[in-house]
């Protein structure tokens with residue numbers, strides 16, 4: 178017989194609340210190892226005795242076979258004396274003061290629970306809150322650590338004897354599943370309208386389905402907040418929802434029961450299928466099928482459809498197929514446009530009263546609001562527009578350990594970021610920080626993350642813009658707590674975020690194409706078409722789009738027609754009455770606009786790439802007015818002819834000593850307006866505009882490589898949500914010999930800014 182040996186193992190990462198200890202228990206007992214496993218506040222500890230070969234195999238199996246929701250960031254092992262255990266056990270948790278560990282995000286209902294949900298012989302048959310160790314709510318119900326039931330919003334639901342038995346049995350799928358529940362002991366649903374409870378449990382579900390069938394609008398309390406639901410195939414219902422929500426054109430997301438249903442409405446590639454069915458179940462932007470029956474009001478002017486699969490048991494029951502039941506439901510956030518999504522019962526009742534005909538409620542409190550995440554596939558891999566439910570608060574693993582930093586993030590699409598050791602905890606989606614409700618949600622989120630991960634910031638970071646609500650919060654905290662505050666320029670934050678997202682460690686300067694709508698520059702202008710060279714610690718602004726007047730400041734972003742005329746004025750081109758944006762403004766408006774630009778009345782200067790897109794969209798005749806952020810650019814992209822290879826030229830002017838070079842759009846405008854006046858088809862002009870920008874990106878990077886040797890390019894900023902532009906630019910840069918860094922874990926839009934600010938602050942001198 179071989180000599181026995183002892184081994185101590187420490188595992189760090191997402192290893193609690195994901196079935197990790199029963200997994201270890203199984204591995205150990207299969208290999209006849211003895212000893213114990215236990216949770217601590219920083220991970221999982223294991224001590225085992227066994228034959229050396231079995232111990233090696235045990236370690237390899239931890240890495241190879243770990244549960245699907247676990248994420249191992251570190252696995253350390255060391256030999257130890259054998260201590261003669263006779264069996265393997267799961268020991269009591271060991272709290273370590275001040276220690277911390279990542280927490281699992283919320284997880285979509287798993288295949289096993291789904292099967293039980295529709296199995297008449299199962300004791301949880303049609304129970305809307307079925308879950309197990311492999312699925313269910315996590316982040317949205319956690320109030321504190323350690324992740325145990327008393328520290329969740331399930332604290333007030335004592336387990337019945339049956340659930341208790343499952344909870345305590347290491348061989349059961351519900352062993353230590355904190356949200357475990359059943360019809361006897363768990364939460365329940367009801368339907369209410371105008372303060373009256375109309376039906377309970379299954380009756381409530383059926384009544385809600387009847388109302389949806391009839392074209393009514395139902396507020397559904399879900400996992401991370403309320404949705405507004407209606408029949409996505411019923412144009413009147415969707416139009417009514419738009420009217421009540423005061424949302425003109427921004428697309429609604431829809432939800433389907435299963436993949437087969439999705440395929441009836443959109444094309445689904447293998448990569449897209451993998452995203453739809455991943456544990457996060459995000460909204461996936463798919464190519465919509467024509468004439469599939471989806472009401473045009475769902476996504477006006479789009480050829481894509483944002484679809485997600487039902488991700489909770491309640492959603493599955495609500496969408497269960499029936500011959501006369503809508504196969505697709507609009508599932509849009511429960512709010513008036515601009516406000517944060519409602520997640521508390523009374524708040525929802527008051528804010529959504531005028532929006533919903535009825536409320537499908539439940540009594541499991543939502544502790545943290547989490548919006549649905551949105552991804553699309555780019556280059557065979559997921560590419561985020563919004564990273565929230567199913568991903569937050571998963572930390573990004575950083576290339577090196579950082580001091581504790583709080584970065585407050587941007588104004589729009591805000592997220593914040595807290596760092597500790599090698600982890601960056603980027604928050605769930607907070608939203609546009611333009612009102613009191615969103616600020617309150619931001620402050621509560623920061624406090625919650627600091628408590629959950631035991632982080633005491635030693636340094637703060639925020640945008641250069643002093644009046645952003647997030648910046649004010651950081652200034653105020655810096656004063657109150659005497660903490661150093663690092664101000665980070667927005668487009669430098671984009672570059673640093675893209676580097677951090679890619680785990681960049683090299684000292685080599687990187688070219689940052691930070692293309693977006695707006696961010697304050699140190700010169701007081703509104704930047705947005707920025708070509709930077711640098712890294713975490715510093716940057717140089719090598720080139721930028723030529724400045725143009727921004728008539729009316731922020732208001733200009735809603736008026737592509739006015740932006741088009743400002744660009745023509747700057748380029749010295751006529752406001753030809755045959756051009757669509759000129760036609761869309763009346764004579765008086767044009768006269769006032771000209772006076773405003775010439776006399777510089779409330780017209781800051783901007784190098785915004787977003788506004789360049791707006792102007793182009795207006796000039797080719799696509800969109801004269803934005804009803805939501807990015808509309809003109811999105812509609813322009815949708816129309817671009819994929820086969821057109823022509824392009825509009827830009828001029829690149831080198832900067833004089835110490836000054837930035839200029840990316841001059843004048844030749845582009847000359848060619849584009851000539852095309853427009855000659856009656857060139859819109860798809861051709863749209864394609865030439867996109868191709869021209871990709872060519873500009875390659876040309877400016879090539880010019881920089883000639884003088885500096887830089888050969889790595891980082892793409893960050895909301896403009897890189899444009900799939901066509903991004904794909905052509907990547908292709909051309911790679912053909913040109915460049916290495917391209919793309920966001921992979923965070924969105925390229927301002928949802929990444931907080932990480933960038935944190936990285937800059939960490940490396941600040």
Ligand code: ZN
Pocket residue numbers: 286287288289290291308309310311312313
């Ligand atoms: Zn499950």
Ligand code: ZN
Pocket residue numbers: 336337338339340341358359360361362363
């Ligand atoms: Zn129970």
Ligand code: FE
Pocket residue numbers: 667671693694695696894895926927
């Ligand atoms: Fe930005």
